[in-house]
Amino acid sequence: MPERKVIVKSEVGLHARPAATFVQTAAKAPIEVTLAKADGEPVNAKSILSVLALDVRQGEVIVIRAEGEGSDQLLDDLAAIAAAP
Amino acid sequence: MEALIGAGVSPGVGFGPARRLLGSVPPPPPDARHDGDAVAARHVALAALEHVAADLAARGAIAGGEISAVLNAEALMARDPALADKVTDLIDEGLAPALAVHRAFGAYRDMLAAAGGYLGARVADLDDIRDRAVALLMGLPQPGVPLRAVEPYVLIARDLAPADTAVLTPDVVAAFVTEEGGPTSHTAILARALGVPAVxxxxxATEVPDGTPLLVDGASGIVRLAPPADVVAEAGKRSLERAAALRRARGPGMTKDGHKVPLLANVGGPADLQAAMAYGAEGVGLLRTEFLFLDRRSAPSVDEQERAYREILGAFPGGQVVVRTLDAGADKPLAFLPHAEQPNPALGVRGLRVFHDAPEVLTDQLTALARARQGTEGRLKVMAPMIATGAEAAWFAGMCSAAGLPDAGAMIEIPAAALRAREIAAHAGFLSIGTNDLAQYLFAADRQVGALAGLLSPWQPALLDLVASAAGTGRPTGVCGEAAADPALACVLVGLGITSLSMTAPALPAVRAALAGHTVRQCRAAAAAARAATTPSEAQTAARRHLPDLADLGL
Incomplete structure (x- = not known):
């Protein structure tokens, strides 16, 4: 399955505004998207509560996975959001 | 145009949609089941969540900025697909929609609460969304004080508790209207502290439908429902004029003809100092010292107290700081003071009475005050609460003198002390009238009982009679109750012979402007007219006739 590994750069981690932007972008896609910490269980990337509960901090590595039409573009977009400072 | 009338307790005009404050949403009954049609139940539950989400998103879109981001995040939570899956699962098990939503939120709530920090703080957001959805599903009104609003609203409640309002700011609340409460109720005090109009x-009031546009006049007590646009525009214009007039009123308190009336702040602890200075207080007219004593096992040391008093004295170099000695008793017991159960705490051993048999705590406090006074420019004065007789005033003055404090005064809160103020004044350098307690004892009406609020109006002619009696001793006599914070009443008090006024700091500009607009002669005429009246509202109307500038100031 196509995936991207990204280091989260935002000072607030994947919380607050970065988390909202990330989830909103994922939610627009018609395909399934998951998010996991480097060695953790994947969660639904369209669920803000699940993403917040992962508690991703600045400097942590996350893995974003999606399969299906447009998955490459979507993964690039999500990776860019997660890697934005 | 319909209107409701109550008691205006915080002057100014506010306009906005009505928002009723309701208690928390009760959890759905733990055995609530749907009627067997899971598909319909699922549809109802998800529609409620979507409704809440759409409402949040719509408000966010209008608000813009930081508020928009927060509301959008909340909308995202309400639309969360994982949450929706949980709700669906629970409904498939037979749970009623409201219960399923409540439980589904519960799982995330625990997770966030356990994480603490930023995530822990999201629990409140989650609870808010949950309560909105559950209230919708149970047919209950929407809960809680709305903390953010696109336009300021008029908060309507039976009465307000400190917990309801601790987080409110004037940019969110245009006015308060409560069904209960009196001039010394929490709502009134809070509204004046925030500078928000209140009735x-x-x-x-609590029958007014949510969203009804309300025009609230916190001086006259009139609340207009759905007023025409021109009336609102006129009120808005007056409100702006008022703000401008208040900004113009600066400097020490004095009447139009130059009669000086020091305007002082009531201070409950170091945290209040900044506001006191910002609003131009000339000093502290009532320093409540309980903040040093509450919630501890042993009394604070002399050193600790000295430091605290010094900090406050330092804030007003050259200005007077009037310290009230510890006011404890059966209604607010302290671990290190002797106390017994008393059938009527307000009429029991409280205030100065606590120290008659065990003066050690008072001696320490006076020692600390005497030390703090050394080497500071502030004029430190000390007064005792709940003095009833000249003998008590003499006893307190003796304690002060022994500690090295020359300027001892007495609070006048007991009708006997007001009636025989001369006997108190023989042993006191100054007097300070606490109108809140004085009204309570004069009318035998508990301040905590909302139903008796009418008796406790500071405009009661009988109360004004007692103030006049206490103000006639020739000693400097201030007022430090809520009465001083009412601009019209402040003029009346000066007319009765009061020489300084102390109030919650945000009330200072309006009182300063009201005094600056009238001569002592006008104040005296207003006082005489008020005392000639037979009811509080007549007294208010009669007094205002002699104070023409108040209307121009929008007060």
């Missing part, structure tokens, strides 16, 4: 004891 209390307003019958029918």
């Amino acid at each position: 209390v004891a307003c019958l029918g």
Whole structure:
């Protein structure tokens, strides 16, 4: 399955505004998207509560996975959001 | 145009949609089941969540900025697909929609609460969304004080508790209207502290439908429902004029003809100092010292107290700081003071009475005050609460003198002390009238009982009679109750012979402007007219006739 590994750069981690932007972008896609910490269980990337509960901090590595039409573009977009400072 | 009438307790005009404050949403019954049609139940539950989400998103879109981001995040939570899956699962198990939503939120709530920090703080957001959805599903009104609003709203409640309002700011609340409460109720005090107009004891207020545009006049007590645009525009214009007039009023308090009336702040602890200085207080007219004593096992040391007093004295170099000695008793017991159960705490051993048999705590406090006074420019004065007789005033003055404090005064809160103020003044350098307690004892009406609020109006002619009696001793006599914070009443008090006024700091500009607009002669005429009246509202109307500038100031 196509995936991207990204280091989260935002000072607030994947919380607050970065988390909202990330989830909103994922939610627009018609395909399934998951998010996991480097060695953790994947969660639904369209669920803000699940993403917040992962508690991703600045400097942590996350893995974003999606399969299906447009998955490459979507993964690039999500990776860019997660890697934005 | 319909209108409701209550008691105006915080002057100014506010306009906005009505928002009723309701208690928390009760959890759905733990055995609530749907009627067997899971598909319909699922549809109802998800529609409620979507409704909440759409409402949040719509408000966010209008608000813009930081508020928009927060509301959008909340909308995202309400639309969360994982949450929706949980709700669906629970409904498939037979749970009723409201219960399923409540439980589904519960799982995330625990997770966030356990994480603490930023995530822990999201629990409140989650609870808010949950309560909105559950209230919708149970047919209950929407809960809680709305903390963010696109336009300031008029908060309507039976009465307000500190917990309801601790988080409110004037950019969110245009005015308060409560069905219960009096001039010394929490709502009134809070509204004046925030500088927000307020009307209390307003019958029918809680029947007003949510969203009704309300125009609230916190001076006259009139609340207009759905007023025409020109009336609102006129009120808005007056409100701006008022703000401008208040900004113009600066400097020490004095009447139009130059009669000086020091305007002082009531201070409950170091945290209040900044506001006191910002609003131009000339000093502290009532320093409540309980903050040093509450919630501890042993009394604070002399050193600790000295430091605290020094900090406050230092804030007003050259200005007077009037310290009230510890006011404890059966109503607010302290671990290190002797106390016994008393059938009527307000009429029991409280205030100065606590120290008659065990003066050690008072001696320490006076020692600390005497030390703090050394080497500071502030004029430190000390007064005792709940003095009833000249003998008590003499005893307190003796304690002060022994500690090295020359300027001892007495609070006048007991009718006997007001009636025989001369006997108190023989042993006191100054007097300070606490109108809140004085009204309570004069009318035998508990301040905590909302139903008695009418008796406790500071405009009661009988109360004004007692103030006049206490103000006639020739000693400097201030007022430090809520009465001083009412601009019209402040003029009346000066007319009665009061020489300084102390109030919650945000009330200072309006009082300063009201005094600056009238001569002592006008104040005296207003006082005489008020005392000639037979009811509080007549007294208010009669007094205002002699104070023409108040209307121009929008007060």
